[in-house]
Amino acid sequence: MLAIFLLARIGLAAESSVTIFGQELALGADATPKLISERVMPLFVREYARRMKLEATEAEVELLLAKAPELRKPEGSSGVADTFFRSLITHFKLNRELYRKHGGRVALSAFGFHLAKDAVVAELRSLEHTGELRIPDGRRTEFYEYLSKTPGDGVVTGAAAAAAFRDAPWEARARR
DSSP states (O other): HHHHHHHHHHHHHHOOOEETTTTTEEEEETTTHHHHHHHHHHHHHHHHHTTTTTTTTHHHHHHHHHHOOGSOTTSSSHHHHHHHHHHHHHHHHHHHHHHHOOOOOEEOOOSSSOOOOHHHHHHHHHHHHHHHOOOHHHHHHHHHHHHOOOOSSSSHHHHHHHHTTOEEEEEEEOOO
């Protein structure tokens, strides 16, 4: 009887997990949609950008650094600005690509690096369909609702959404 009780307790406390691109991410039994997003999205961005060749190039980073030379890393430093700009560029390119593929709403950002809200959700659902993303059934709806409601500086659709991705911010800044 004690063994049955212990097995039941272990089952109740069992952690669930999400798998994306073959990597299993352990989650607590009470993981929130926000926590799931915080675990899934960085890996999604990094791996999807790598697979689709959307990572920032040295030339793109240099265009941004040219406008802010004071941020250029001194010899032997960690290069925080380089890393930050590389991340911004990669996120922009990924969201632009997903918007072109799926369309939908775009959350604007004052920095010019916008989020293709509906397109990200559509691509994640596509990855689920192909088996490259697995989310526990009880968490799927909440996760996608959370991603869909993520705020921005305004949400646009149609021509305004397409315009948000017309020019890459580092290219626009380089022309100024």
